Amino acid sequence: MPNSRKPDTWLITNCSEILTLRGPAPRRGRALAAPGILHDGALLIREGRIAAIGPRRRVERLPESRRARKLDLHGRVVLPGFVDSHTHLIHACSRAAEYEQRISGATYEQIARAGGGIINSVRKLRASSPASLHSRALAHLAQFAGHGTTTLEAKSGYGLDWPSERKILVALRELERLQPLEIVRTFLGAHIVPPEFRGRTRGNKSADAYVDLICRQWLPRVAAENLAEFCDVFCDRGAFTVEQSRKILTAARACGLGLRLHAEQLARTGAARLAVEMHAASADHLEKLTGTDIRALARSDVTCTMLPGCCFHLGIAQYGPARRLIDAGAILALATDFNPGTSPTLSMPMILSLACTQMRMTPAEAIAAATINAAYSLRRHDRIGSLEVGKFADLAVFDVADYREIPYYFGVNYCAMTLKRGRIIYSRG
Amino acid sequence: MPNSRKPDTWLITNCSEILTLRGPAPRRGRALAAPGILHDGALLIREGRIAAIGPRRRVERLPESRRARKLDLHGRVVLPGFVDSHTHLIHACSRAAEYEQRISGATYEQIARAGGGIINSVRKLRASSPASLHSRALAHLAQFAGHGTTTLEAKSGYGLDWPSERKILVALRELERLQPLEIVRTFLGAHIVPPEFRGRTRGNKSADAYVDLICRQWLPRVAAENLAEFCDVFCDRGAFTVEQSRKILTAARACGLGLRLHAEQLARTGAARLAVEMHAASADHLEKLTGTDIRALARSDVTCTMLPGCCFHLGIAQYGPARRLIDAGAILALATDFNPGTSPTLSMPMILSLACTQMRMTPAEAIAAATINAAYSLRRHDRIGSLEVGKFADLAVFDVADYREIPYYFGVNYCAMTLKRGRIIYSRG
Numbered sequence: 001m002p003n004s005r006k007p008d009t010w011l012i013t014n015c016s017e018i019l020t021l022r023g024p025a026p027r028r029g030r031a032l033a034a035p036g037i038l039h040d041g042a043l044l045i046r047e048g049r050i051a052a053i054g055p056r057r058r059v060e061r062l063p064e065s066r067r068a069r070k071l072d073l074h075g076r077v078v079l080p081g082f083v084d085s086h087t088h089l090i091h092a093c094s095r096a097a098e099y100e101q102r103i104s105g106a107t108y109e110q111i112a113r114a115g116g117g118i119i120n121s122v123r124k125l126r127a128s129s130p131a132s133l134h135s136r137a138l139a140h141l142a143q144f145a146g147h148g149t150t151t152l153e154a155k156s157g158y159g160l161d162w163p164s165e166r167k168i169l170v171a172l173r174e175l176e177r178l179q180p181l182e183i184v185r186t187f188l189g190a191h192i193v194p195p196e197f198r199g200r201t202r203g204n205k206s207a208d209a210y211v212d213l214i215c216r217q218w219l220p221r222v223a224a225e226n227l228a229e230f231c232d233v234f235c236d237r238g239a240f241t242v243e244q245s246r247k248i249l250t251a252a253r254a255c256g257l258g259l260r261l262h263a264e265q266l267a268r269t270g271a272a273r274l275a276v277e278m279h280a281a282s283a284d285h286l287e288k289l290t291g292t293d294i295r296a297l298a299r300s301d302v303t304c305t306m307l308p309g310c311c312f313h314l315g316i317a318q319y320g321p322a323r324r325l326i327d328a329g330a331i332l333a334l335a336t337d338f339n340p341g342t343s344p345t346l347s348m349p350m351i352l353s354l355a356c357t358q359m360r361m362t363p364a365e366a367i368a369a370a371t372i373n374a375a376y377s378l379r380r381h382d383r384i385g386s387l388e389v390g391k392f393a394d395l396a397v398f399d400v401a402d403y404r405e406i407p408y409y410f411g412v413n414y415c416a417m418t419l420k421r422g423r424i425i426y427s428r429g
Numbered sequence: 430m431p432n433s434r435k436p437d438t439w440l441i442t443n444c445s446e447i448l449t450l451r452g453p454a455p456r457r458g459r460a461l462a463a464p465g466i467l468h469d470g471a472l473l474i475r476e477g478r479i480a481a482i483g484p485r486r487r488v489e490r491l492p493e494s495r496r497a498r499k500l501d502l503h504g505r506v507v508l509p510g511f512v513d514s515h516t517h518l519i520h521a522c523s524r525a526a527e528y529e530q531r532i533s534g535a536t537y538e539q540i541a542r543a544g545g546g547i548i549n550s551v552r553k554l555r556a557s558s559p560a561s562l563h564s565r566a567l568a569h570l571a572q573f574a575g576h577g578t579t580t581l582e583a584k585s586g587y588g589l590d591w592p593s594e595r596k597i598l599v600a601l602r603e604l605e606r607l608q609p610l611e612i613v614r615t616f617l618g619a620h621i622v623p624p625e626f627r628g629r630t631r632g633n634k635s636a637d638a639y640v641d642l643i644c645r646q647w648l649p650r651v652a653a654e655n656l657a658e659f660c661d662v663f664c665d666r667g668a669f670t671v672e673q674s675r676k677i678l679t680a681a682r683a684c685g686l687g688l689r690l691h692a693e694q695l696a697r698t699g700a701a702r703l704a705v706e707m708h709a710a711s712a713d714h715l716e717k718l719t720g721t722d723i724r725a726l727a728r729s730d731v732t733c734t735m736l737p738g739c740c741f742h743l744g745i746a747q748y749g750p751a752r753r754l755i756d757a758g759a760i761l762a763l764a765t766d767f768n769p770g771t772s773p774t775l776s777m778p779m780i781l782s783l784a785c786t787q788m789r790m791t792p793a794e795a796i797a798a799a800t801i802n803a804a805y806s807l808r809r810h811d812r813i814g815s816l817e818v819g820k821f822a823d824l825a826v827f828d829v830a831d832y833r834e835i836p837y838y839f840g841v842n843y844c845a846m847t848l849k850r851g852r853i854i855y856s857r858g
Contacts (some may be wrong), residue, residue: 096792096833103789143841313839315786317746350840357744360532363525404525410742411779411840412572 010069010422012078013042013056016401019079019367020053021386026303026331026376027368035079035364035403036386043078044068045393048421053387076416077403079367080387081150081394082348083374086260086284086305086335089154089183090137090168092124095340099313108314108342109238109266117341118158118192125158125168133171134178140338140346141179145426147347148396148415151375151384152181153335155232157188161196162218165189169227180420184378186260187228189214190248192239211244215251223255230281232260235271242270249278258379264288265310276300282333282377287311287320294321298328303377305333306369308354309343322359333377334369353410363404393422439498439851441507442471442485445830448508448796449482450815455732455760455805456797464508464793464832465815472507473497474822477850482816505845506832508796509816510579510823511777512803515689515713515734515764518583518612519566519597521553524769528742537743537771538667538695546770547587547621554587554597562600563607569767569775570608574855576776577825577844580804580813581610582764584661586617590625591647594618598656609854613807615689616657618643619669619677640673644680652684659710661689664700671699678707687808693717694739705729711762711806716740716749723750727757732806734762735798737783738772751788762806763798782839792833822851 020036027034042059044052045068052059059065098116102108111117125133144152154172159165169185176183190211197210222228231252235245239262249259258281263271265285272293275283283297284305297304306320325332334351337343345351348370355366375385384394397417398406406414418426449465456463471488473481474497481488488494527545531537540546554562573581583601588594598614605612619640626639651657660681664674668691678688687710692700694714701722704712712726713734726733735749754761763780766772774780777799784795804814813823826846827835835843847855 094831094834094837096831096837099785099837100791100833103785103791147841309839313786315789344838345840347840353840356528356532357742360744362529362532402523402525404529405523408523408525408528409773410738411774411776411782412576413842 008069009044009046009051009064009067010071011042011044011060011065012071012073012395013060014072014074015041015078016075017077017403018043018053018387019077019403020388021080021368021372022388025372025381025385027373028331029326029329032326032332032365032368032373033362035367043387043393045422048393048423050387050389050391050393053389073397075401077398077400079396079398079403080371080385081396081418081420082148082370083378083380083385084144084149084152084335084338084348085282085333085374085377086307086337087152087154088157088339089140089152090133090171091121091158091340092128092133092136093340094344095120098341102314112238119195121158121340122160122194126161126164130167130171133167134175137171137175138179141175141181144346145181145418146415147349147413148398148418149348150181150394150396150418150420151184151378151380153184153186153230153378155186155188156228157191160189160191160194162221165218166227169222173227180423180425184230185228186230186232187219187222187257188232188234189218190233190240190245192234207244211240211247214248219251219255219257223257228257230258230260232262234262235274236262236265236269237267242274245271246274246278249280253278260284264293272297275302281379284335285310285320287318289321294324294328294330297325298330301331303331303333303373305335305377306355306359307335307337307343308358309345309351310337312354312358313343319359322355322361326361326365331373331376332369333374334366335374347413349406349413349415350411352407356407357410363407366407367403393419395419437498438473438475438480438493438496439500440471440473440489440494441500441502441824442489443501443503444470444507445504446506446832447472447482447816448506448832449817450509450797450801451817454801454810454814456802457760458755458758461755461761461794461797461802462791464796472816472822474851477822477852479816479818479820479822482818502826504830506827506829508825508827508832509800509814510825510847510849511577511799512807512809512814513573513578513581513764513767513777514711514762514803514806515736515766516581516583516775517586517768518569518581519562519600520550520587520769521557521562521565522769523773524549527770531743541667548624550587550769551589551623555590555593559596559600562596563604566600566604567608570604570610573775574610574847575844576778576842577827577847578777579610579823579825579847579849580613580807580809582613582615582659582807584615584617585657586620589618589620589623591650594647595656598651602656609849609852613659614657615659615661616648616651616686617661617663618647619662619674621663621668636673640669640676643677648680648684648686652686658687659689660686661691663691664703665691665694665698666696671703674700675703675707678709682707689713693722701726704731710808713764714739714749716747718750723753723757723759726754727759730760732760732762732802734764734806735784735788736764736766736772737787738774738780739766741783741787742772748788751784751790755790755794760802760805761798762803763795764803776842778835778842778844779840781836785836786839792836795836796832822848824848
């Protein structure tokens with residue numbers, strides 16, 4: 001068994017299937033359905049990277065393989081570790097009480113107006129100590145690893161004042177040092193307009209003043225302190241307008257940040273077109289896209305990140321148009337949207353099940369969307385997202401004999417082992 | 430820690446919530462939403478049964494508690510072990526390839542006509558050795574326990590000839606000796622009409638001849654050998670008619686078997702009314718019920734067993750009318766329908782998530798449906814399904830602080846420990 005402290009040279013062998021996902025990134029159209037399967041394959045790992053990959057007999061015969069430590073997977077399935085490109089990892093508590101209210105008939109927007117929803121998370125996050133946020137996030141990160149995820153994006157956005165937004169981003173930076181998963185940080189100061197800027201009661205400032213504050217003060221600080229790599233905006237009904245979002249994204253780009261956008265979730269506002277116009281790395285949600293939006297996205301390099309956990313949890317029958325986006329040639333990714341209000345799942349296998357059963361993606365398409373295309377949306381497709389020589393040995397091992405069983409056995413986690421840069425970071429039982 | 434071999438007296442304490450589900454069974458209407466929560470509670474277990482249950486301070490002060498071994502749950506949530514009242518536990522292999530075909534556009538009935546579907550499972554089961562069926566089922570039973578299930582019903586029905594049907598029922602009986610979960614056996618010879626009786630090609634007999642065979646030969650043998658406690662029939666379009674089903678159920682009752690029915694899944698055939706007429710213990714599926722059916726079921730003692738995993742996996746937006754059944758006063762239960770074709774999940778927490786998000790049941794209603802009412806449908810409500818003095822100590826311990834988080838964190842299994850008759854049969858990590 002490989003030593004978990006000192007990456008070494010070793011041979012992972014006797015895999016019934018290795019889904020390599022080899023080939024150019026990103027994947028569009030039919031290329032999404034080509035997982036590059038190796039049957040009876042093996043991998044040689046050196047210093048945390050893939051040194052060789054191929055048919056078992058060929059890899060085992062390499063001189064270096066004979067000296068390597070050996071890990072026999074007994075016919076299990078190997079794929080690239082999942083890349084979860086949209087999470088709200090850091091939050092102060094669950095919102096199970098609101099969940100029950102919604103089941104009993106309240107809408108998401110009614111709950112928000114009554115002080116629930118995102119504002120509820122903001123209030124609790126502002127009052128939380130960094131230590132309590134750390135310990136909660138560390139438990140969740142271990143669970144991410146236990147479901148096969150090796151890289152995740154994580155957003156601020158439950159702070160909405162500078163000290164709290166900074167608290168989240170600093171916590172994310174520290175968490176990356178404390179545990180093995182790679183965390184890609186995104187600044188989402190423009191998640192919703194905080195109560196202090198709703199301009200309804202005397203003395204409150206306007207939403208535009210909040211946008212100005214983000215553009216003039218917070219974004220330069222985010223960049224100066226290297227707190228985040230991306231900037232995201234929730235551009236939707238009840239959040240930020242297309243104009244406000246354009247202003248924020250323009251300022252973010254000027255600060256050197258990559259761009260992401262929550263787009264067309266609650267209403268069709270034109271946010272997807274803004275993502276295309278601004279060359280955003282990713283436009284996420286997209287449940288309310290029009291045909292014109294789909295064509296525009298398909299011609300662009302914007303990754304369309306579908307978050308079906310959100311529709312599932314809210315009991316919305318209208319999932320995003322994944323099939324139409326794929327058929328139009330768009331770049332499709334899948335993510336959990338892990339957050340306490342609308343998608344409290346961190347299981348990428350569950351997201352694959354939703355993608356397959358509810359959005360009619362094939363298991364192969366769903367896996368490509370959750371690995372190589374998600375890596376592309378995070379601008380890491382040169383290092384992760386597929387199993388090719390030179391890339392990091394980020395692997396998820398599943399205790400199935402056929403990769404299609406990963407989404408098929410819905411609600412049950414078959415992840416048996418997870419490796420990050422060649423180190424075992426999770427192993428079941 | 431309690432010894433897993435010799436049941437002893439011991440105290441389970443420091444539970445943030447114990448869902449006792451106390452009170453008369455079955456639960457109808459509003460009673461379904463009353464989980465009988467004890468906050469900061471404790472349980473005293475003696476010889477596998479509950480000897481005391483109540484507020485921690487009171488139970489800890491009992492003389493017997495002081496001598497008992499102590500299990501501190503550190504604020505976790507305790508509920509009765511799940512009772513999964515509808516499974517097809519024994520099957521020879523997964524049907525992930527058909528899953529992919531269906532995603533790509535084939536309907537369930539098209540796949541069946543092409544030799545897939547149940548017939549595919551039948552062909553593979555007939556060719557399987559008892560040893561291979563045992564080892565597959567044992568792995569699944571361990572997973573059931575790992576998701577909080579302590580009792581399950583399991584059906585034959587992939588044999589469809591006497592040696593194969595018997596092989597399944599004998600295997601189930603042996604499995605009960607080999608592992609701790611209680612398995613309630615159901616004979617489902619009338620799952621579909623086997624190919625040999627489809628009367629289309631020369632020499633084949635008719636479906637009615639198959640019904641006769643079941644009634645005259647197989648059911649008496651099932652009873653004589655004590656192979657099953659219940660008889661089930663798939664009464665639906667493409668399976669057995671109401672008339673054929675009535676004949677089988679009448680014969681089954683004459684042999685002393687309890688009655689169950691697959692009813693109104695693919696089409697509304699009158700199967701639910703038949704269940705009422707025959708005083709069946711349970712009518713299962715029920716997606717296509719009419720208003721009249723709902724009223725008839727609500728006036729009866731038939732348990733309405735909803736199987737939302739099936740709708741989810743088949744991507745059918747129309748879930749069963751759970752809300753209307755509850756409001757009408759019917760007895761509602763939830764089960765996984767674990768089977769390789771239409772519901773390959775054995776996770777009762779996943780079923781709770783589906784019940785809450787897709788059928789608008791509250792977490793409390795879903796848990797009552799998955800415990801005390803399911804126990805009622807198996808005629809075991811005097812022994813299991815709630816945590817009351819004298820009942821078996823069948824417990825599921827969840828690593829959450831609020832029971833509503835069990836369905837809320839969908840797709841992630843928070844079961845930390847499972848006890849069957851006072852013995853720990855699963856403990857995480």
